[in-house]
Amino acid sequence: MRSDARLLLVDKNVVERLLVPDDVIAAVREAFELHSRRHGRVFPVVREKLSTGGVFGIKSGDVGSQGLLGFKAAGFWPGNRSAGGEAHQATVLLFDPASGRPLCVIDGNAITTARTAAAGAIGLSLLSRQDSAVATVFGTGNQARAQLEFALQARPALRKVHYVSSDRAPRLEFEAGLAGRIELICTEDANAAVRQSDLVITATTGGKPLFEAGALRAGTHLNCVGADTRGKRELPDGALDTARVVADDLDQARGLGELQWMPQTPAVEIGDLLTGKIPLRRDPGDITVFDMTGLALQDLTVARLVYRKAVEQDLGTSVAWPW
Incomplete structure (x- = not known):
């Protein structure tokens, strides 16, 4: 029911726990193969410099046959280092392509690191x-x-x-x-x-x-x-x-x-x-x-991996998100 819908929040500690290297490599390989067969779409990249000194970007796409839709908002803020923080920042959102409602919000830093290394x-x-x-x-x-x-x-x-x-x-x-x-x-x-x-x-x-x-x-x-x-x-x-x-x-x-x-x-x-x-x-x-x-397909296939594991293992924080 629309009034019972929920949104899953998956923080960095859970993401890091769920990212098994062999699974990540398999997910990234799938992304490359989907792209080759044109079964997945990569939408135009947004990548812009900000007046704050940071760089903000969005990578998005979908795999229609798999019901996979989402984006990663990410960028680079070098000033974070002076505060003891990570300069790279990323957040991934997955959506239900039938309704457009969000399914999960996932910390994207560990996903970006792992999918790029994979x-x-x-x-x-x-x-x-x-x-x-x-x-x-x-x-x-x-x-x-x-x-x-x-x-x-x-x-x-x-x-x-x-x-x-x-x-x-x-x-x-x-x-x-x-x-x-x-x-x-x-x-x-x-x-x-x-x-x-x-x-x-x-x-x-x-x-x-x-x-x-x-x-x-x-x-x-x-x-x-x-x-x-x-x-x-x-x-x-x-x-x-x-x-x-x-x-x-x-x-x-x-x-x-x-x-x-x-x-x-x-x-x-x-x-x-x-x-x-x-x-x-x-x-x-x-x-x-x-x-x-x-x-973007790398982010999406790895994020889906994290989302599925989090649901199976009852990890993350589920919040009410009625629509």
């Missing part, structure tokens, strides 16, 4: 060499750490990771929990680290190129996370010239991702590789790039 793991599994042993990670925040955690799962041969912080100083909080699992080296010379690496993960705020294109060696794979807004970039000029480039969404990547700087670059979508619409080709000496701008 996408990175899928990219590594498809595009990087199985014997990849050395990586360089740019960034030391939540996303950089999550990308590394998922990379260790996707490429168990990894034994050494160079990491590059914004001021080139060690980050004990980034290293925490990784001791004994892998050799971690805080490096001051980004180019030297890249020259030694089979994998390069860029997970910064996307303010400028992070290394020189000449540092890339044959056979390297790059997961690029930080360029998600007009004007952002992490790769230097020349990095895409000879690379095999894969994007989560070509239109989005050419507008917001690394491909905005070379939109004419030949590229394919990762969903088309997963569904077999485009054959996967990678020679051992190829440099490959996964340009990750983040699909």
Whole structure:
């Protein structure tokens, strides 16, 4: 009954409890495959700078055949750090597509971190060499750490990771929990680290190129996370010239991702590789790039996973929401 309708609120602690890595990877893979088959729609992205110094965005979409409809409102507020808060903020809402009424409100920070890292793991599994042993990670925040955690799962041969912080100083909080699992080296010379690496993960705020294109060696794979807004970039000029480039969404990547700087670059979508619409080709000496701008469908499939688990386990806070 309309008067008995309820809205489920799922906070960050519950979300983090419910996000099992293998389940998240499966949900993100489903999102990419839905996108490839055009069974899911991605609506135009809103991404705007605010007078407060923040950036606000909305990613939305639906999967009509599955009754899945929703959006993520998210952005970046660097001033939060001075108050001890997280600069990235996100909230996901799922709706009943038949009536338009909201079903749940979910803290989106953990969802964003996990679904992006899961996408990175899928990219590594498809595009990087199985014997990849050395990586360089740019960034030391939540996303950089999550990308590394998922990379260790996707490429168990990894034994050494160079990491590059914004001021080139060690980050004990980034290293925490990784001791004994892998050799971690805080490096001051980004180019030297890249020259030694089979994998390069860029997970910064996307303010400028992070290394020189000449540092890339044959056979390297790059997961690029930080360029998600007009004007952002992490790769230097020349990095895409000879690379095999894969994007989560070509239109989005050419507008917001690394491909905005070379939109004419030949590229394919990762969903088309997963569904077999485009054959996967990678020679051992190829440099490959996964340009990750983040699909609304990723947010929706992972949010649905959280919503279903929360309902099954009677978690979250249910409030009256009559309509």
